[in-house]
Amino acid sequence: MLLDRGVGETGDPTQCHAVAIDARAPKYDGGIITRHDSVIFGIVVNKHAQRFYDEGEDIWPKRYAIWGRLVAQQPDQIAYILFDSSVVKMFMPTLYPPIGAPSIRELASKLSSIPMRWRGP
Numbered sequence: 001m002l003l004d005r006g007v008g009e010t011g012d013p014t015q016c017h018a019v020a021i022d023a024r025a026p027k028y029d030g031g032i033i034t035r036h037d038s039v040i041f042g043i044v045v046n047k048h049a050q051r052f053y054d055e056g057e058d059i060w061p062k063r064y065a066i067w068g069r070l071v072a073q074q075p076d077q078i079a080y081i082l083f084d085s086s087v088v089k090m091f092m093p094t095l096y097p098p099i100g101a102p103s104i105r106e107l108a109s110k111l112s113s114i115p116m117r118w119r120g121p
Contacts, residue, residue, distance in 0.1 A: 018068025023078060024096045038091040039067055042083030046074040049108075080111055 003009065025034035039055050044067075046052055053070050071079045088098060101107035 016069050017065045018072065019065060020067035020071050020079070020081075022094045022096050030095065033095040036067070036081060036094060038081050038083065038087075041087040041090055042081050044079050044081050047076060047078045047080075052079075082107075 020036045020039065021030060021034045022036060042055065043051060044053065044055055052074060053066075071077055085100070099107070099110050101110055
């Protein structure tokens with residue numbers, strides 16, 4: 001609306017500073033305890049099990065802020081961070097405990113049944 005009224009543009013409208021949060025968090029601001037800083041310790045896939053960015057491109061705290069935007073661009077704005085049990089204690093945990101399983105097949109079954117509270121705008 002502002003652009004339609006002649007306000008000048010600035011910056012890049014395709015970029016933003018956002019963080020990845022746990023989809024189990026409250027719809028409106030779960031706070032820092034729902035933020036995921038664990039990206040560099042695993043791989044990230046969307047709901048179709050497709051990787052969509054290089055998780056290890058750089059280390060935290062330099063890269064954590066791009067993940068909110070990257071996840072927002074994925075189908076239903078959902079992504080999963082997958083890591084093995086050897087790294088669970090290497091990052092700040094979120095309010096919600098990791099979902100674990102003894103096999104990839106069992107983990108996939110558990111992830112597909114998670115009731116997500118926030119599905120975007």
